[in-house]
Amino acid sequence: MKTMTVNGTVVHVEDYWTVLDACRFYGIEIPTLCHYDGLSPGGLCRLCVVEMGEGERTKVATACNYPVAAGLVVRTDSERVVRTRKVLVELLLARCPSSKTLQDLAAKMGVQRVRFTAKNENCILCGLCVRVCAEQMGAKAIDFAGRGKERRVAPPFDLKSELCRNCGACMYICPVCQLRCQGPEPPGVVCGACLNLEPVCLKENKDDEGSGVKCL
Ligand code: SF4
Ligand code: SF4
Ligand code: FES
Structure with a gap:
């Protein structure tokens, strides 16, 4: 057991926890995209950043892969942290504007506009699909x-892998594939949630016979 400080409160933490584990245990919310319980930490989306240290000698680091340490001082809601997360969400949203997960996250964090050019990619390179495929x-x-x-997720040589079990876990876990916003609703429509029920990637990734799920 170790003792550290989170947002000014001294807390006791298990030796093997990460800073994210500690914050979640004490009910402190930290947004994450590439973290999933049961998978190894990826540290790729950077959204879980927190500020560590005191005074002028502080640094911003990702909480999901930062081990707790005795005497560590962490702030999860400082101005620097909030500003950094907002820019990160803007960048991710510019990359994948149709991801409802990202849109919801942006709305929750008060991001109302994206200053970067939209790229309409299908992947934020969070690595969740790679890890769930390998580890689970x-x-x-x-x-x-x-x-x-040019970095992307792909099967070996871009060919459907013999190793793929068609389990669909990669699409289930993907924050971009899961839910796609279908665009602005016509006036009078109350909720467009039903449009998100079938992930677009399921339609686009039929195998050659038109059935089943094709590997990414
Ligand atoms: S569908 Fe294939 S690529 Fe996706 S997680 Fe399952 S085995 Fe891996
Ligand atoms: S395909 Fe989805 S889960 Fe895989 S790296 Fe890209 S965004 Fe993440
Ligand atoms: S959740 Fe920590 S870097 Fe993505």
């Missing part, structure tokens, strides 16, 4: 490929 399904049918701007 034991398949390792997909992985990151390419570098820099």
Whole structure:
């Protein structure tokens, strides 16, 4: 057991916890996108940033893969943290504007406009699909490929992998595939939620015979 400070309150934490574990245990909300209980931490979306340290010597770090330490001082709601998260959400939303998960997150965080050019990608490179495939399904049918701007998730050689079990876990867990906003509703429509029931990727990824789910 260790002792650290979160938002000015001294708390006791288990030695093996991350800062995110500690905050969640004490009911402190931290937004996450690439974290999923039961999977190894990815540290890729950066949304879980918190400020660590005191005075002028502070740093911003991701909570989901930062181990707790005795005497650690953490702020989860400082101006710097809030500003950083908002810019990150803007960048992610510019990359995948149709993701309802991202839209909801942006709305919750008070992000009302995106200053970056929309790219209409289908992936925020959070790595959840890669990790669930390897760590929970034991398949390792997909992985990151390419570098820099070309980085993407793909099966080996971009061919449907023999290792894929068609389990659908990668699409289930994906924050971009799960729910797609279908655009502005006509006046008078109360709720467009039903439009989100079938993930677009299920329609687009039929196998060659038109049935089943094709690997990413
Ligand atoms: S559908 Fe295939 S690629 Fe996706 S998680 Fe399952 S085994 Fe992996
Ligand atoms: S396909 Fe989805 S789950 Fe996989 S890295 Fe991209 S956004 Fe994340
Ligand atoms: S949830 Fe921590 S970096 Fe994504």
